[in-house]
Amino acid sequence: MPTNWGLDGTTVAVVLGMSLGTYAMKAGGVWLLERVKVPERMESGLSVIPGAILVAIVAPKIVQGGPPEWIGAAVVLSLAWRTGSLLVSLAGGVGTVVLLGSIV
Amino acid sequence: MGTHERGRPTQREDESDTGGPRSVQSVSFTGAWIGFREAAPLALGVAGYGLIFGMLARDVGISTAEAALMSGTVMAGTAQFVAVGLWATPLPAATVIAATVVVNLRYVLMGATLRPWLRQLRTREQYASLFFTADENWALTVRRLSQGSAHGAYLLGSGLAIWVAWVAATVVGAIAGGQVGDPSHYGLDFVLPAVLLAVAVDLWDGRSDTLPWGTAGAVAISTSVAFSGQWYILAGGLAGAIVEVARRAD
Numbered sequence: 001m002p003t004n005w006g007l008d009g010t011t012v013a014v015v016l017g018m019s020l021g022t023y024a025m026k027a028g029g030v031w032l033l034e035r036v037k038v039p040e041r042m043e044s045g046l047s048v049i050p051g052a053i054l055v056a057i058v059a060p061k062i063v064q065g066g067p068p069e070w071i072g073a074a075v076v077l078s079l080a081w082r083t084g085s086l087l088v089s090l091a092g093g094v095g096t097v098v099l100l101g102s103i104v
Numbered sequence: 105m106g107t108h109e110r111g112r113p114t115q116r117e118d119e120s121d122t123g124g125p126r127s128v129q130s131v132s133f134t135g136a137w138i139g140f141r142e143a144a145p146l147a148l149g150v151a152g153y154g155l156i157f158g159m160l161a162r163d164v165g166i167s168t169a170e171a172a173l174m175s176g177t178v179m180a181g182t183a184q185f186v187a188v189g190l191w192a193t194p195l196p197a198a199t200v201i202a203a204t205v206v207v208n209l210r211y212v213l214m215g216a217t218l219r220p221w222l223r224q225l226r227t228r229e230q231y232a233s234l235f236f237t238a239d240e241n242w243a244l245t246v247r248r249l250s251q252g253s254a255h256g257a258y259l260l261g262s263g264l265a266i267w268v269a270w271v272a273a274t275v276v277g278a279i280a281g282g283q284v285g286d287p288s289h290y291g292l293d294f295v296l297p298a299v300l301l302a303v304a305v306d307l308w309d310g311r312s313d314t315l316p317w318g319t320a321g322a323v324a325i326s327t328s329v330a331f332s333g334q335w336y337i338l339a340g341g342l343a344g345a346i347v348e349v350a351r352r353a354d
Contacts (some may be wrong), residue, residue, distance in 0.1 A: 001133045003279045004167040010195055011170050017201040018187060019177035025208040027234045029216030034223075044352045047347035050217045050246045051313055052320035053210065054304045056340025057239065059321035061297050062326035069294065080305035086247070087145060089305075093298035098291035 068100035120301050131229045134320025139241070139262035146240045147269035148214025154270045157188070158277020164191040168278040175274040179238060179267055182334060183207040210337045214242050218259065221249050225256050236263020238270075239296060243303040249308050315351060320344030 013077045038046060076093035083089065154175065161171040166188070185203040190200050215234055222230045238310055241262035248258055255261075304317075324340030 002245055003161075006167045007169050007347050008167070010197070011166065012173065014197045014322075015174045015177065015197055017197065018174065018183070021201050021205040022178050022180045022183060022208045022211075023235055025205060025211040026215055026237045027231055029212040030219050030222055030230060030234060031207065031245040032212070033219045037236045041353055042349055045349035046216065048313065048348045049213055049341055049345050050250075051304060051307045051309075051317050052344025053214060053217075053337065053341040054243065054246075054300045054307070055317045055320045055344070056324035056337045058297050058300045058304070060325050060336055061342070063325050065326075069297070071274055072255070072294055073297065073301055076301045077305060080302040084306070085301050086142070086244075086299065089302035090145060090166065090295065093301070094291040094294050097294040101120040101288075101291070 069095045071100060072097040115263070120313050128212035131225060131233075131257040131260065132255065133257070135257035136261030136264070138255055139244070139258040139260065140265045143241050143244055143265035144275050146244070146295060146299055147265045149241060149292050149299075150181070150238070150266050151269040151273040152153070152290065152292030154273025155182065155277035155280075157184055158274040158279070159281055160185070160188045160267045161274070164188055165193070166191065166278075167188060168275060171221070171278045172271055172275050175271045178204070179236070179263075179270060180204070180208050181238070181270070183341075207334045210334065210341065211237060213338070214239075218242070218245060221245075222259075229256065229260075233259040233263070236260055236317070238263060238266045243300055245301045247306050267294060294309055316344040316348040319347045 058073075062069055072093045076089045076095045079085075079092045080089040143311075146206070157175065158168075158171055163170070166174070174187075175183060186203050187200050190196060190203055215237060218234075222233065225233070236259060241259060244262050248255075260353050280324045307313075320343055321341040322337045323343035327339040328336035
């Protein structure tokens with residue numbers, strides 16, 4: 001099947017709708033905070049959101065994975081804790097998952 | 105760097121004695137380049153998903169040019185996979201767009217957390233940078249913030265690395281079709297979880313994080329089991345924040 005480089009009008013319109021909707025979400029948080037004063041007691045909530053979101057994205061993925069992902073996650077955590085290097089943690093974790101995945 | 109020095113971005117504003125640079129440098133080539141370089145390894149994982157996205161888009165009848173346009177202007181992996189899953193003839197336009205927005209709701213929260221740092225940039229620079237927000241470079245940027253060093257163009261530069269990989273891989277996947285292998289064979293599907301975990305270790309601020317983070321994880325896991333879709337991220341993040349606010353109020 002040859003590569004299709006064509007552009008369909010309806011498809012382009014839907015794609016642009018998707019990009020506008022996505023951008024509204026990406027920019028929406030900053031836009032809102034510029035207009036709404038966050039009460040002081042809410043600020044502590046806002047400050048834990050980065051960590052909470054990280055955990056919320058990762059936890060289900062790890063739990064629903066298998067032993068390679070569980071052990072890979074443990075390797076990442078311990079490497080990150082000891083070395084503080086993103087690259088080392090990443091390489092160790094991905095390497096572990098590939099290695100264990102090929103055995104299992 | 106000692107554990108006690110790991111602070112959160114919003115706390116850092118009030119800490120004038122940390123010694124780190126408090127004000128964000130303006131948007132510069134150097135800052136963008138640092139972001140680009142640091143995000144390059146993560147772009148490998150993004151490219152793995154981009155290949156798959158290109159293939160799937162081709163399978164449902166999206167042309168190579170249309171797939172590239174979508175990756176270039178939407179730049180939100182999960183939402184694009186969901187869209188392709190909903191793709192049909194005739195095209196359910198409203199459903200596809202609504203699903204995209206819902207899947208990307210988490211970005212409202214994620215963008216908000218970058219605000220203490222972004223607000224020192226010009227409005228135009230803020231909103232241009234935000235376009236390039238993806239899970240990967242958001243995590244990198246949060247990490248940079250917590251270290252007290254923030255180049256104004258970091259989000260933009262790291263986002264560009266992700267963007268280039270995402271768009272290029274989409275085109276390759278759409279052209280190559282089914283000849284591309286499964287990225288999980290190369291562990292590429294573990295790149296994002298690994299990065300997020302490593303960044304979480306960096307952000308860990310001691311025992312006081314146990315309650316909000318534990319709540320976020322537990323709520324996310326149970327939500328992901330109970331509901332289909334991406335609600336678990338939003339639910340977990342919000343639950344963590346609510347618990348923290350309640351605890352501080354006591």
